[in-house]
Every structure is written in structure tokens, then in C-alpha cells.
Amino acid sequence: MHVSASSIKEYLLCQRKWAWRKIGGIEVAPHPSAALGTEGHRMLEAYFKQGTPIDGTTTIGQACLHSLPYLPTPGVAVPEEEFSFSYEGIAWNGYIDLQLRGMVIDHKFTGDFKWALTEATLPKDIAATLYATWQFLKYDHLDEVTLYWVYNHTKRRATKPVTGKITRAQAASQLAELVPVAKEMTRHLQVAKDPLVLSPSIEACEAYGGCPHRSRCNLGQVERLGSIMSQGSAAFLAAAGVNPFAAPAPATPPASPFGPAPTAAPQPINPFAQHAPAAPAPAPAAPAPVAAPAAPVPVFQAPPAVPVAAPVFQAPPAVPVPVFQAPPAVPVPVFQAPPAVPVPVPIPVEGKRRGRPPKTAAAPVPEPAQAPDPEVILEANPRNVGQWIGIVEGLVNAARQLTDTVAELTRLVSELRSEEENQ
Numbered sequence: 001m002h003v004s005a006s007s008i009k010e011y012l013l014c015q016r017k018w019a020w021r022k023i024g025g026i027e028v029a030p031h032p033s034a035a036l037g038t039e040g041h042r043m044l045e046a047y048f049k050q051g052t053p054i055d056g057t058t059t060i061g062q063a064c065l066h067s068l069p070y071l072p073t074p075g076v077a078v079p080e081e082e083f084s085f086s087y088e089g090i091a092w093n094g095y096i097d098l099q100l101r102g103m104v105i106d107h108k109f110t111g112d113f114k115w116a117l118t119e120a121t122l123p124k125d126i127a128a129t130l131y132a133t134w135q136f137l138k139y140d141h142l143d144e145v146t147l148y149w150v151y152n153h154t155k156r157r158a159t160k161p162v163t164g165k166i167t168r169a170q171a172a173s174q175l176a177e178l179v180p181v182a183k184e185m186t187r188h189l190q191v192a193k194d195p196l197v198l199s200p201s202i203e204a205c206e207a208y209g210g211c212p213h214r215s216r217c218n219l220g221q222v223e224r225l226g227s228i229m230s231q232g233s234a235a236f237l238a239a240a241g242v243n244p245f246a247a248p249a250p251a252t253p254p255a256s257p258f259g260p261a262p263t264a265a266p267q268p269i270n271p272f273a274q275h276a277p278a279a280p281a282p283a284p285a286a287p288a289p290v291a292a293p294a295a296p297v298p299v300f301q302a303p304p305a306v307p308v309a310a311p312v313f314q315a316p317p318a319v320p321v322p323v324f325q326a327p328p329a330v331p332v333p334v335f336q337a338p339p340a341v342p343v344p345v346p347i348p349v350e351g352k353r354r355g356r357p358p359k360t361a362a363a364p365v366p367e368p369a370q371a372p373d374p375e376v377i378l379e380a381n382p383r384n385v386g387q388w389i390g391i392v393e394g395l396v397n398a399a400r401q402l403t404d405t406v407a408e409l410t411r412l413v414s415e416l417r418s419e420e421e422n423q
Contacts, residue, residue: 005127083095099131104148111155
């Protein structure tokens with residue numbers, strides 16, 4: 001299996017996304033931003049290989065033209081070289097955009113410089129590790145490789161170069177950390193038959209413009225929860241300084257991909273040495289040939305980094321939050337009963353008796369008073385009927401007003417609750 005920097009990055013971002021392409025064999029159209037970067041690489045490769053002029057009428061062509069002052073002139077650096085080497089039973093391969101002795105140059109295209117690596121993070125990049133490893137294998141006397149990433153803005157004419165350094169020991173250590181990941185990828189290719197077997201990553205669903213396999217995954221709640229938990233575990237391990245992909249420490253440290261350090265004077269690698277016939281032993285009397293002075297190798301000096309002013313973010317003005325004010329309370333009418341109207345009680349008048357007066361010897365015993373009859377009262381006082389009718393009508397009107405008031409209060413309460421729910 002051949003392992004490249006882009007495949008490892010894709011696998012670490014989301015195993016299932018990598019599996020749809022490598023195991024499921026599903027190739028999808030690249031995102032428009034990725035297609036723009038591919039076109040920019042093609043233009044620069046043709047310019048440095050064949051001297052093809054760059055078309056400046058397109059947006060990506062203008063970005064390429066703007067990057068030329070930051071790049072060596074054609075013929076100085078080796079353009080678009082494919083490399084491949086074996087380490088720990090794995091074939092590592094890739095392409096280097098431009099390289100000189102002790103320096104690798106990579107073209108980058110982005111719509112925002114916030115995605116650019118920094119001087120501190122560039123030496124830890126996976127692609128930088130593989131490129132530097134190839135340089136150390138190609139020139140075994142090197143102790144350090146210069147990394148030169150040129151970021152070209154695709155939305156405006158701007159270029160941002162980033163430079164970093166990586167040592168031989170650092171490259172060997174970082175390559176050894178990638179071995180368990182590469183072996184895990186190889187094992188999945190040999191065993192897994194269905195991409196859905198591999199774990200998904202929720203964060204990758206919206207990364208880089210959105211994953212094209214979201215409809216194929218159709219993640220359920222259980223899978224989403226499991227992915228979030230696994231991501232949380234990985235973040236916890238990373239915060240604790242533990243690499244979840246690192247293999248257990250062997251009894252003896254793994255051999256360096258560059259072999260033992262040379263004890264004699266370093267000599268350049270001759271790729272045809274194993275096929276060349278054995279050279280005859282020189283005659284003892286012949287003087288030792290004097291090696292011709294090595295031709296100076298042109299070394300490209302990176303132009304000074306152009307300081308890019310960091311954008312200052314200004315918080316937008318605070319938007320006043322509307323404060324809900326309750327409407328004025330509607331006075332509830334209080335019904336007051338009309339004053340009681342005293343009902344006149346007729347007093348019976350005793351008529352005069354004819355004849356002689358009663359005897360005074362004994363006073364007559366008065367009869368007990370009886371309650372007046374209402375019908376008699378109404379007949380005797382016809383005006384009282386109108387008063388009672390007025391009282392009853394007042395009570396009815398008051399009841400109607402009370403019903404209307406209750407209905408209005410109920411409506412206001414409903415409106416208040418609706419406004420609170422909307423807020």
C-alpha cells in the first residue's frame with residue numbers, strides 16, 4: 001500500500017470519509033475551492049517545467065503571477081518531483097512542487113490566510129515530514145531542511161510566505177509516530193469490506209465546505225453520540241500529552257529511516273551504484289586522482305516575509321434588548337348595590353265603634369301583629385314595582401359588565417403569554 005500525506009490527513013479527519021474513497025471506490029467531484037487550487041498547481045508546474053506563460057486573465061492566474069516574486073526563477077529548482085521510499089514495511093510517496101538542495105517549496109492556495117501554518121506549526125505538518133525525509137535520504141549529509149510554504153490568496157492579490165526548519169532527528173521522530181496510523185490504514189484495506197464499519201467524525205461533516213458522503217452515512221443519534229464521545233476522549237488524551245495512535249514503546253528504539261550516521265566524509269548517493277561493474281583496483285604507482293572541485297549548487301534565498309497586518313476584529317455595537325412593559329391595568333368595575341329602599345308598611349287604622357264605649361274595667365288584650373302580605377303591599381304601593389324592576393335591570397347590567405371585563409382580562413393574559421414564549 002502507498003501512503004501519502006493527503007491520505008493520512010483525510011484518515012485522521014474522518015476514517016469513514018477515507019473509507020468511502022479507498023474501500024468503497026467512490027470518487028466525487030472536488031469542492032470548488034479544491035479545484036481552484038488544483039488549477040493553480042497545474043499553471044505553476046507548466047511554468048517551471050516548460051516555461052508556459054501564466055494566463056493572467058483568470059483569478060487563479062492572477063494569484064499565480066503574484067506569487068512569482070516569492071519563488072525561484074525557472075531552472076534553479078527541480079519542479080514537481082515524485083518521491084517514494086520504504087520505511088517499516090510501508091511505501092511512502094508524494095510529489096514536491098519545488099525543491100533545492102536542503103529546501104522544499106510548496107504552493108498553497110486559500111481564500112483566507114487564517115488557514116496558513118505558522119513558523120512553529122509548519123515543521124510538524126505531515127507533508128513537511130515526508131518531504132524533509134526524502135531530502136535527508138537524497139542528501140545524507142544534511143542536518144536540517146528549510147520548509148518554504150507560499151500561500152496565495154484566491155480572492156485578492158496577496159501572497160504570504162511561511163518559512164520553517166526541520167532537523168533530521170525531528171523528521172525521524174515524527175515519521176515513526178505516523179507508522180501506527182499507516183499500518184492501521186493498511187489493515188482496514190485488507191479486512192474491511194464496507195465503509196460503514198469505520199468510525200465517523202461529526203466535525204468532518206461540515207469541514208472544507210461539507211463532506212460529499214453525508215447522505216451515504218446517514219448518521220443516527222447513537223452514531224452521533226459515539227462519535228462525540230470518541231472525539232472527546234481523543235481531545236482529553238491530546239490535552240494530557242498522550243498520542244492515541246502511538247504504538248507501545250518497543251524494547252529497542254526503531255531504526256532511523258536514514259540509517260546509521262556516516263563515519264567517513266559524506267558522499268552523495270549514487271542511484272546507479274548497485275548496477276555499475278566493480279571498478280578495477282588502481283595501480284600502486286599511479287598517483288591518486290584529484291577530484292575536480294564540485295560545481296557550486298545554486299541555493300535559493302527566500303525573500304523576506306512580507307508582514308501581514310492581522311485583522312482587528314471590532315465587536316458590533318450592542319443591540320438594545322427590548323424590554324417588555326406590561327400594559328396598564330384595566331380597572332375592574334366594582335358593583336355597588338343601590339341603597340335599600342324602605343318599604344312602607346301600612347298601619348291598620350282601627351275604625352270607630354258605634355254604641356257605647358267599652359268598659360274600662362279591663363283593657364282589651366291587643367292581638368299579635370302579623371307580617372304584611374306582599375301582594376297587599378304591591379297593590380297598596382304600585383310605585384314599588386317600578387323600583388324593583390330598576391334594581392333587577394341594574395343587577396343584569398352589572399353582571400354583563402363583569403362578564404365583559406373578565407373576557408378582556410383573559411385576552412390580555414393570553415397575549416402576555418404569547419409574547420413571553422416568542423421572546
